[in-house]
Amino acid sequence: MSLKLAEPxxxxxxxxxxxxxxxxGLIGCTLMHRGTGGVIVETEAYHQSESACHAFRGPTxxxxxxxxxPGTAYVxxxxxxxxLLNAVAEPDGVGAAVLIRALVPTHGINEMLQxxxxxRHRDLCSGPGKLTQALAIGLDLNESxxxxxxxxxxxxxADAARYxxxxxxxxxxxxxxDLPWRFYAEGVEHVSRAR
DNA sequence: CATGGGATTGACT
DNA sequence: GTCAATCCCATGC
Numbered sequence: 001m002s003l004k005l006a007e008p009x010x011x012x013x014x015x016x017x018x019x020x021x022x023x024x025g026l027i028g029c030t031l032m033h034r035g036t037g038g039v040i041v042e043t044e045a046y047h048q049s050e051s052a053c054h055a056f057r058g059p060t061x062x063x064x065x066x067x068x069x070p071g072t073a074y075v076x077x078x079x080x081x082x083x084l085l086n087a088v089a090e091p092d093g094v095g096a097a098v099l100i101r102a103l104v105p106t107h108g109i110n111e112m113l114q115x116x117x118x119x120r121h122r123d124l125c126s127g128p129g130k131l132t133q134a135l136a137i138g139l140d141l142n143e144s145x146x147x148x149x150x151x152x153x154x155x156x157x158a159d160a161a162r163y164x165x166x167x168x169x170x171x172x173x174x175x176x177x178d179l180p181w182r183f184y185a186e187g188v189e190h191v192s193r194a195r
Numbered sequence: 196c197a198t199g200g201g202a203t204t205g206a207c208t
Numbered sequence: 209g210t211c212a213a214t215c216c217c218a219t220g221c
Contacts, residue, residue: 061218
């Protein structure tokens with residue numbers, strides 16, 4: 001298996017756009033970390049202007065990363081159990097990011113199955129905490145660059161399937177529940193399931 | 196400094 | 209359907 005994908009890594013210009021556009025644009029792209037990865041099929045947008053975003057109260061120690069340069073990885077720890085991965089968007093100084101919520105596993109599947117301790121493909125990366133476990137993405141990668149580091153997101157292949165993108169309210173939040181800022185690829189089995 | 200909650204998941208009733 | 213796990217960090221005194 002090759003270590004690198006043929007498709008180019010998304011650059012800072014891709015991320016330096018309105019966060020909702022970036023969230024839609026990331027559907028179909030491939031997230032890779034050291035030989036493991038998959039195609040992004042579910043995302044959510046967060047922006048400092050709305051109260052569900054960690055950046056809503058300004059650049060606190062945790063939220064500081066959200067204000068970093070576009071294409072920075074924002075990784076934080078949730079429920080004392082899971083790391084969650086976001087891609088920082090919008091120009092430098094604006095607090096906004098896209099939460100990566102689900103992948104179709106494509107690379108290093110055996111390794112990911114081992115890390116997850118389960119044998120069902122469908123459960124490998126079908127949630128924000130699952131995919132970080134499968135790809136071994138931890139807090140050490142917070143503030144790392146997605147545009148030229150071990151963690152990277154690649155453009156879709158030219159012959160990749162074109163997904164129909166559906167938008168819904170975001171999952172698991174108690175503020176700004178009305179905004180339809182969750183995006184997923186319609187009909188894909190690896191999208192996170194409603195509880 | 197003490198306290199409370201959370202962009203979740205898996206196990207169990 | 210219900211609940212515990214488990215820790216970072218935001219908030220308030």
